[in-house]
Amino acid sequence: MAAIPDSPVETNTAVCGFESTFVDELGVLTVAWQGAEVPDPTLLVLNEQLATSLGSDAATLRSDDGVAVLSGAAAPAESQPVAMAYAGHQFGGYAPLLGDGRALLLGELVDTDGRRVDLHLKGSGPTPFSRGGDGFAVVGPMLREYLVSEAMSALGIPTTRALSVVATGRAVHRNGVEPGAVLARVAASHLRVGTFELAVRQGEILSTLADYAIARHYPELTELPAEGEGNRYLAFLEAVVEVQASLVARWMLTGFVHGVMNTDNTTISGETIDYGPCAFLDAYDPAAVFSSIDQSGRYAFGNQPTVLKWNLARFAEALLPLLDSDPNAAIPAATAILGTFDEHYENHYSHGMAAKLGLNGDDVDRALVDELLTLMAEHAADWTATFRALADELRGHATPLDHLVPREDIGPWLTRWRGAVEGREHDTADAMDRVNPLYIPRNHRVDEALRAATDGDLAPFQKLLEVVTHPFERRDEWAEYTTPAPREFNDTFRTFCGT
């Protein structure tokens, strides 16, 4: 592997308190590295609340020293920045060495709730893992990750968080020249299925990695034995299967399409990570794909639970040597745990759908849910608007639903559903509004905001950020953010990965 660049990077104390448990225990999975020079840094957006939760403050982070750390131009004093190595299955094909090709782990901080988190930069320059890439990122996609991850957090979906985006003043070549940018993000960790896929090839390190992940994310399992029936690695696999089943159910309930569910983008913590070509559904369509690189529809909206289970099978394979010393016993043990994915997923999804429809979660009429989905697909009904329109229907306002699905088609379904909530219509409508968002980052709005930001006007981005981070709070002046894109927009809309 290449050595760290010769020129010493500046250090400063804008962010303090870094720890480096990952590097201390698993340094072999990292390369000490530093960010590229930043010609002309400008802080575009800063998450002040998140900064405070990290024991920092907005004024310090807005200072020259703060921006130098957030852009990768300076390293925080006493930190040990590294590029992390990992492998992964990308679109089903195995890549033996990926790693942070344009990112740096600055280190770990313990937040004000006592939670250990990673502070990580994306777009900070080439590393030994850059392969053919330039190591940089550009303003549009970094602001997209900022906006969508903060929207996901406001929706209550486990996710990495965005701390800042700094424009670097570097001209980056994509389809033409684009302004360079660095995103600073905070994550429960950057351990992924791909980290285990790399570690399994390095023998000894696998159990160290698994024990590290258990201690960091599933500390309740640390006391379990290392071997034999009920060992902690079996319990670890079970725990990751459960959190990921829950996560993908949340995506499916919210109409979120991740777009690039490679195993290197599947976390051990259960957080959503890497907002590349992601998008939210407008019209409900299980086959919806927005990513320009997903030609086969592998990561289509409706495929996400299946793909996630496939990724977990890769995780289970990597853990096999730990699950049982007898390979003939390890495989059935792993298979049995993977087999629980469907039940966990179904349980989370049904409960979530019940809440969206104001039904009792313990006794969900699955046929009722499925028939609604069929009607929505037939009429290309807007995912987000339909659930709000159903609540309005219970309050006696028929117009919103009439705009989505013809009454003659949805009539029999409505009669059955209304029967299930009879006598508690108003309470049900209010409960539905508490779980069904009004505002999501609609693709045309995101596109418009990122284009303006790339041209130097941040106002549409700031406004959209304000709206989507208050997804349930109806405000009259935000009415335009509830409307879907014009059909012509969606027919041609594509998002681009890694740009």
Ligand code: AMP
């Ligand atoms: P992602 O799709 O962002 O999760 O990235 C997949 C892999 O490609 C990771 O190993 C990234 O570090 C790498 N990568 C993406 N974009 C670039 C780039 N511009 N330069 C170098 N590596 C990159």
Ligand code: MG
């Ligand atoms: Mg990634």
